[in-house]
Amino acid sequence: MPFNILVLSCLTYVAFLFLVAFVAERRSGRGTLDFLRSPLIYTLSLSIYCTAWTFYGAVGYAARSGLEFVTIYLGPTLVFVGWWWVLRKLVRIGRQQRVTSIADLISARFGKSNTLGVIVTIIAVVSATPYIALQLQSVTLSFGVFASDSPDGWSLPDHASTGAWVAAGLALFTILFGTRNLDANEQHHGIVMAIAVEAVVKFAALVAVGVFVVWGLSDGPADISAKIAASPIADWDLQPGRWTGLIFLSAAAVICLPRMFQVMVVENADEQHLARASWAFPAYLFGMSLFILPIAVVGLERLPAGANPDMFLLTLPLSEGQGALAMLAFLGGFSSATSMVIVESIALATMLSNHVVMPVWLWLRPASAQRGDLRWIVLLARRLCIAAVLALGYAYYRMSGGSAALAAIGLIAFAGVAQVLPALLGGIFWRGATRTGAAAGLGVGFAIWAYTLFLPSFGPGAVISAEVFAQGPLGLGWLRPQALFGTTGMDPLIHAVFWSLVLNTAAFLIGSLLTFPDPVERMQGAAFVNAFDDEVQTGPLGWTRGQAEPEALLIMAQRILGDDAALSFFEAEAAAQGKQGYLPDPTPDFVAALERRLAGSVGAATAHAMISQLFGRATVTVEDLLAVANETAQIMEYSARLELQQDELSRSARQLREVNEKLTQLSVQKDSFLSQISHELRTPMTSIRAFSEIMTEADLQPAEVAAYGRIIHEEAIRLTRLLDDLLDLTVLENGSVQLNLEMANLGQMIDRALAASCHIRPERSFDIQRTAGSEEVFLKTDADRLVQVFINLLSNARKYCDARDPVLRIVARQKGGRVMVDFIDNGAGIPKESQAVIFEKFARLSDEARAGGAGLGLAICREVMANLGGTITYLPGQRGAAFRVTLPLRLEKREAAGAA
Amino acid sequence: MRRPGTPLFLAKSGYRRRRLHDAARLVPVFGVFLLFLPILWAPGETEARDTASDGIYLFGIWAGLIWAAAVLAPRLRQTTQSDPDLERDGRDRG
Structure with missing residues (x-):
């Protein structure tokens, strides 16, 4: 097969994956996720276990x-059919705590300790690097197979440069789709969809080659059985140590591998999917391994003695002249490598940025928790980390020369990540596990793994000298890397797994028994171990209340989550507290919820640190300690409950006070309006009466009659306008308004409103900033009424914006079938105490810039929007007055009637 | 007071559900036992050519585990959906 065709088909395949990922992202953006969130996709995405x-x-x-x-597949099978033990709890905890990675889980469990996060991150990165190198190597090797066996006789340009191209391409794909949204909990639908497609491709490829081997090259299963009996592997040697050790190791790895954790826990859309995957994923593995032995046997029989058995999948079809089948197998292998590298690098980049880069950044610039665009920094950090992880993998590939058998490197990585297992299982099942114990266990396990397995894997003399291998360090024979404590007879891999995990667990247990956890740690321990116990979960994290302004919290949340997500989160929380608007009371519950939400983006430790900066230290209340200790100290609990009730009461009292103030203000306004409206009505009435009297009495010149008549006419118009406004408002409030629904372009409506409002204070020149593309939306609504709202908002901005160089931003956005238009100016904004009343009738904040009107404008706007099935709200925290108009994309008659 | 006709054990459905959870926990235990059984056969030391027959045994057990999980999964899903209360039985009750 010519080289060009091979490269071309690779590129076509990658382009197809791009398309799949892109379409999936688009659909998830529009909220049509039914198919994307199915158990099938979840199960298929788990198949990145098969690299x-x-x-x-x-x-x-x-x-x-x-x-x-088969041991490599039997371990995961046991873990998945036994999902009720471990996986169910892991997924539940992952969703409750909004865990972003396995390092985040460990760090959150042990009192949000970043040190532990860093240790787990280091373990994950060190053991993943050879693994990524392995994927690059397998892709280059498979290219090489086509090169050497091809009758066209093209030769592979260069192993190193092929690897570099593959690594760079993967980095690009991962950065494009892996760092679109910041919240790791918001999940990467595009990537999950792409790896699901790749899962199908690799399964189909393997089964196709298997079917070809069993029924094409042989006469069905019976013949295969005979061939196995005649082959060099007819009698296999089951070494009990390796058999148990490898099953255990692969079981541990399927839980602890960063990429498995990513798809299994972080990308999980619904806990129920796990039930389906509990048998469907083992079935996938079963199908993947069913044909392995036949392919190996037939390969050994038909191919020359020196052929690399790792490449039988490609060389067997090629030698039989089945180019298309070989191509499919090649794409299968390519899929396995790419999906693994993509997810692994996302998982590692999340860990690196949350546990290493962000804490360092916040430590270097403590003030940036409040200022500066953190969102951008986190995304940049993640992108750089993805590139760095892939660069590390590539460097390892170049250094190692890619000679070792594939399986050996993979098992080393498995043994590395398995070091997390004791801390993980201890953390979710044992309340007594402490931070010190976990750190000791992880440290000891990692050190022994490195000393007995990882460093020796470079060969004697490379890192550890041959002398140390034979004699032990400093001549201490019982410390030889592959025979610790005199265990000379063991297989090196099993030896390393055995000693590292035994000593790891021992250090973890002893460390936990001897140390005492701090309160936050004990609370987290209780929350993790009793993940299925709702009572413990509701306990607030004990932030001392009332020290931070909700607005400051909102600004911080906007830096991390982005404006939209932060505003809608705050709005929902405020609604849950029974408040209108965007600023909930900073209750402990709310702050705890906010912390969990932030943890979904930057990890538990960083989120905790950032909220601490605004809020001061978290205190643990009596109530929390009771939840932790599960003791029934009746009196203390009673007083805690009283305290809670008192809080509740004082909160409702405060809310009542607020309502009362608002009512009083309204009453005052109403009085002042009544006097004003009488004044407004009386002034024109007086002049009409006076001039009409003059006209009836005296002999007047026709010119005078005309002039007086004009004055009377103008005054009558003024009266009518005022009465029209009042009437309009009454009609809108009654909901008896007739809507004239039609399709209208949003941009054109804004144009109309801008043109109509420019006569107000024409001496001021406004800098109007608009985003052209996003306004190209066709709405089904009452265009005239909507324009009326826009004109009102624009006129208000012109009237009241007090900036020297006034700027008005108009931002339109579409989200979930609704359109949002924000009008944001750069003036002083509206003071917090007035935000509650601006939409009331007759409210006018100051008389200084009075330009006619009786304070009915925003009240009319609110009523119009209610009739259009939408809302108009004041957006706090935008450094200026900002109004958001939200309305449905397509207003139906029924909906309009319902809204009215 | 027990009305005639009603079963003696009141929480019968709850009892069945808890046994279902026990079954879910037992599947991997049986799996471990059956998959470690070949160790006792020591295929390397016997004269017979065991790869094919042992392979059939292993894949058979494997399929059996998948079947058991597939039978249990929908029922377990129902119990967790219908009765959130039951989620708490992380510690066992009866």
Whole structure:
């Protein structure tokens, strides 16, 4: 097969994946997620467990040691069919705590300790680097297979440059789709969809080659069975240590691998999906391994003795002249490698940015929690981390030269991440596990893994000298890297797994028994261990209340979550407290919810630190300690409950006071309006009466009659306008208004409103900033009424914006079938105490810029929007007066009637 | 007071649900036992050519585990959906 065609088909395939990811992102953006959030997609995305290593390497493994290869799949099978034990709890905790990665889970469990997060991150990065290198190697190797066996005789340009191209392409794809949204909890639908497609491709490829081997090259299963009996692997050697050790290792890895954790816990859309995956994922693995042995046996039989068994999947179809089948197998291997690298680098980048880059950034610039665009920094950090992870993998690939058998490197990585297992299981099942214990266990396990397995894997003399291998460091024979404590007879891998995990667990247990956890740690421990116990979950995290302004919290949240997400979160929380608007009371519940939400973006430790900066230290209340201790100290609990009730009462009292103030203000306004309206009515009436009297009495010149008549006419118009406004408002309030629904372009409506409002204070020149593209929306609504609202808002901005160089931003956006238009000026804004009354009738904040009108404008706007099925609200925290108009994209008659 | 005709054990459905959870926990235990059984056969030391037959055994057990999980999964899903209260039985009750 010519090289060009191979590259071309690779690129076509990647372009197809781009398209899939793009369409999935678009659909999730529009909220049509039904298919994307199905258990099927979830199960398929779990298949990133099957990397290029399992795709190509399993055949090689089977050709070398018979049935032992199934251990790699049996471990995950046991974990998944036993989901009721561990996975169910992990997924529940992951969703409750909005966990972003496995490092975040460990750090959150042990009192939001960033140190632990850093340790887990280091372990994950160190063990993933060879693994990523392995994927690059397998892709280059498979390119090489086509190069050497091709009759066209093209030669592979250069192994190193192929690897570099693959790594760069993967980095680009991952950055494009992996860092679109910041909140790791908002999930990467595009990527999940792409890896689901890749899962289907690799499954189809393997099964196709298997079917070809069993029914094409042989005469069905019976013949295969005979061929196995005649092959070099007819009798396999089951070593009890390796058998148990490898099943255990793969079971541990499927829980602890960062990429598995990412798709299993972080990307999980619904806990119920796990039930389906509990059998569907083992079934996928079953299908993936069913044909491995036949392929290995037939490969050994038909291919020359020196052929690399790791590449049988490609070389077997090629040698039989099945170019298309080989191509499919190649794409399968390519899929396995790319999906693994993409998810792994996202998972590692999330860990690195949340546990290393962000804490360092906040430490260097403590003030940036309140200022500066953190969102941008986090995204940039994540992008750089993705590039760095892939660069590390590539560097390792270049250094190692890619010679070792594929399976060996993969198992080293498995053993590395398995070091997290004791702390993870201890953390979710044992309340007594402490931070010190976890750190000790992780540290000891990691050190022993590095000393006995990772460093020796570079070969004697590379990092550890041959002398140390033979004699032990400083001649201490019982410390030889591959025979700790004199255990000489063990397989090196099992030796390393055994000692690292035994000593890791021992250090973890002893460390936990000897140390004492701090209160936050104990609360988190209770929340994790009793994840299915709702009472513990409702306990607030004990932020001392009332020290931070909700507005400051909102500004901080906007820096991290983005304006929209932060505003809608605050709005929902305010609504839950029974308040209108965007600013909820800073109750402990609310602050705890906010912290969890932020943790979904930047990790638990960073979120905790950032809220601490605004709020001061978290205090643990009596009530929290009771929840932790589960003791029944009746009196204390009673007083805690009283305290709670008192809080509740004082909160409702405050709300009542607010309402009362508002009522009093309204009453005052109403009085003043009545006097004003009488004045407004009386002034024209007086002049009409006076002039009409003059006209009846005296002999007048026709010119005078005309002049007086004009005055009477103008005054009558003024009266009518005032009465029209009042009438309009009454009609709108009664809901008896006739709407004239039609399709209208939003941009044109804004144009109309701008043209109509420019006569107000024409001497001031406004800088109007608009985003042209987003206004190209066709709305089904009453255009005249909507324009009336826009004109009112624009006129208000012109009247009241007091900036020296007034700027008015008009931002239109579309979200979930609704359109939002924000009008934001750069003036002084509206003071907080007045925000509550501006939409009331007759409210006018000051008389200084009075320009006619009786304070009915915004009241009319509010009523119009209610009739149009939408809302108009004041947006706080925008450094100026800002109004948001929200309305449905398509207003139906029924809806309009309902809204009215 | 028990009305005639009603079963003696009142929380029968609850009892069945808890046994269902026990079954879900037992599946991997049986799995471990059956998958570790070949260790006792020591295929490397026997004269017979065991790869094919052992392979059929292993894949058979594997399929059995998948079948057991597939049978249990929908029922477990129903119990967690219908009765959130039951979610608490992380500690076992009866």
